[in-house]
Amino acid sequence: AQSVTQLGSHVSVSEGALVLLRCNYSSSVPPYLFWYVQYPNQGLQLLLKYTTGATLVKGINGFEAEFKKSETSFHLTKPSAHMSDAAEYFCAVSEAGANSKLTFGKGITLSVRP
Amino acid sequence: DAGITQSPRHKVTETGTPVTLRCHQTENHRYMYWYRQDPGHGLRLIHYSYGVKDTDKGEVSDGYSVSRSKTEDFLLTLESATSSQTSVYFCAISESGQPQHFGDGTRLSIL
Numbered sequence: 001a002q003s004v005t006q007l008g009s010h011v012s013v014s015e016g017a018l019v020l021l022r023c024n025y026s027s028s029v030p031p032y033l034f035w036y037v038q039y040p041n042q043g044l045q046l047l048l049k050y051t052t053g054a055t056l057v058k059g060i061n062g063f064e065a066e067f068k069k070s071e072t073s074f075h076l077t078k079p080s081a082h083m084s085d086a087a088e089y090f091c092a093v094s095e096a097g098a099n100s101k102l103t104f105g106k107g108i109t110l111s112v113r114p
Numbered sequence: 115d116a117g118i119t120q121s122p123r124h125k126v127t128e129t130g131t132p133v134t135l136r137c138h139q140t141e142n143h144r145y146m147y148w149y150r151q152d153p154g155h156g157l158r159l160i161h162y163s164y165g166v167k168d169t170d171k172g173e174v175s176d177g178y179s180v181s182r183s184k185t186e187d188f189l190l191t192l193e194s195a196t197s198s199q200t201s202v203y204f205c206a207i208s209e210s211g212q213p214q215h216f217g218d219g220t221r222l223s224i225l
Contacts, residue, residue, distance in 0.1 A: 009154075032212055043118075043204055043216035044157070051212070090156060094212055099164055101172065102147075102214060104156035 002027040002093050004105035012111040019063075019078040021108055023091030026072065033074040034092040034102070035065055044090060050074065051096070061085070086112045117141045118217035120205050126223045133192040135220050137205030139185075145208040146188040148172075148180060150201040151219070157204065163188055195224045 003026045013019055025031055032051050036044040048059025055067040061084075065076045074091060091105040117140035127133055137146060145164055149157040149172075159172030161180040169180050177199060179191045192199055202221050206214040 004156075034213060036216075041218075043218045044206075046213050046215065049213050097211065099170075100211060101159055101162070102212070104158070106154055106156040 002031065002095065002103050004091050004093050004103055006091055006105035006108050008108060009106070010109045010111065012113060013081045014113045015083055016080050019076070019081045019085065019110065021076040021089050021091075021110065023065075023074045023076065023105060024072055025074060025091070025093045027093055027095065029095050032094045032096060032100075033065075033067060034094075035059065035063070035074075035076050036090045036092060036104075037061075038088045038090065038107075040087075047076070047089075081110075081112045083112050083114065086110055118205060118207055118215065120203075120217040120220050122220060123218070124221045126225065127195055128225055129196060130194050133195050133222065133224075135190040135203055135205075135222070137188045137190070137207075137217060139188075139207045141207060141209070141215075142185060143207040143209045144185075145211055145214075146182065147206040147208075147214060148178075148188065148190045149204045149206065150174065150199075151204060152201050160190065160203075197224050200224045 005024045034049045035047040050057045050067045058064045090107045094100045094102045119138045121136045147162040148160040158174045163169045163182040205217040208214045
């Protein structure tokens with residue numbers, strides 16, 4: 001069985017500050033890992049994904065994440081927060097394979113202070 | 115987004131009534147999914163489809179059924195709606211299983 005832990009439900013940063021959203025996963029096989037963003041009243045949008053290869057993954061809107069197998073982590077970072085980054089962020093894990101299911105964390109809300 | 119249309123976008127109904135939500139895609143993707151989103155739970159998989167007439171249960175399938183008679187349409191039915199099924203429902207599609215692309219959701223209230 002696979003699972004995702006996103007500690008805390010809310011993170012607040014100042015505009016221009018570093019954004020760090022934590023994600024730890026549990027999987028019995030090598031995982032595929034994803035970060036999604038959800039803006040109010042919208043669906044989820046894929047930010048970035050890790051499947052195989054380079055462990056540092058770059059996504060849209062200046063976000064990146066690093067897969068650390070030894071720490072079972074896939075934390076999301078952005079060097080400088082922008083007001084438009086305020087949203088809910090979900091980490092998700094799946095196993096390799098077409099019929100594998102996506103398991104989501106509970107999500108974390110990012111607020112950006114002016 | 116990604117050629118996915120969910121209908122209706124909002125619905126209010128009463129306990130005990132049947133409800134059908136529709137997901138329509140224009141991408142010709144093989145895989146389609148239904149999730150529900152509830153505060154503190156993230157998204158949880160209800161049912162998914164890996165082809166026409168091929169469906170399987172997800173994590174929270176009790177009280178829900180699905181049908182897929184055409185590649186482009188995936189229907190989610192609540193046979194007899196209960197208040198615990200009040201939620202936001204999302205459809206997702208995928209060409210190969212991962213990644214998944216999501217629709218804008220249906221907000222369902224059951225009174």
